[in-house]
Amino acid sequence: MWDRSDLDPTDDRTHGAQQYSFFNGHYGAWCYLPQLAFLTFDREAEQYLCAAVLRPGKAVASDGAVGLLRRLPPLLRAAFPRVRFLVRLDGGFATPALFDFLDAEPRLDYVVAMAKNAVLVRRAEPAMEVARGRSEVSGETAHVYTDTRYAARTWGGARTIVKVERRAQGALRAG
Numbered sequence: 001m002w003d004r005s006d007l008d009p010t011d012d013r014t015h016g017a018q019q020y021s022f023f024n025g026h027y028g029a030w031c032y033l034p035q036l037a038f039l040t041f042d043r044e045a046e047q048y049l050c051a052a053v054l055r056p057g058k059a060v061a062s063d064g065a066v067g068l069l070r071r072l073p074p075l076l077r078a079a080f081p082r083v084r085f086l087v088r089l090d091g092g093f094a095t096p097a098l099f100d101f102l103d104a105e106p107r108l109d110y111v112v113a114m115a116k117n118a119v120l121v122r123r124a125e126p127a128m129e130v131a132r133g134r135s136e137v138s139g140e141t142a143h144v145y146t147d148t149r150y151a152a153r154t155w156g157g158a159r160t161i162v163k164v165e166r167r168a169q170g171a172l173r174a175g
Helices: 065-079 096-104 118-138
Strands: 002-009 022-024 029-032 035-041 048-053 084-090 108-113 142-150 159-166 172-174
Touching: 002 065, 035 065, 048 065, 065 084, 065 096, 118 142, 118 159
Parallel strands: 002 084, 084 108
Antiparallel strands: 002 035, 022 029, 035 048, 142 159, 159 172
């Protein structure tokens, strides 16, 4: 049994002079930027909000993620002792501190959607061709999983990476 946990920041717009409300250029507004954790069971489509941390509006995605993930898995393991967890994160979470924490956690797997770069695009090209063909045949978004060892300069070591997604409208994404 797999349970999936997703961490995502979201904007919570503010009006007036609330403490820790800052202008966030990405959202184009004064806001807080809470960190939300959602839990999905097996293959259910529904996501359940299981944690929320209020953060200042100028926080970056990874701010507070290690602290939240330090507390969340023990609580989930107490409720679901035989479950293996998969944590899904956007590329903004790809920091050495978070990778080190996730690598040290037992019975926890993770997937991070990395921003593409020339090395990853080159290594993902065979999978992109498969995804492109599947998407053209089905008219749907196609996902292809493959792997390659990759290490950014700031990482302690190489990690296995690559999910390729071809969106139905034709946009390719590798990460």
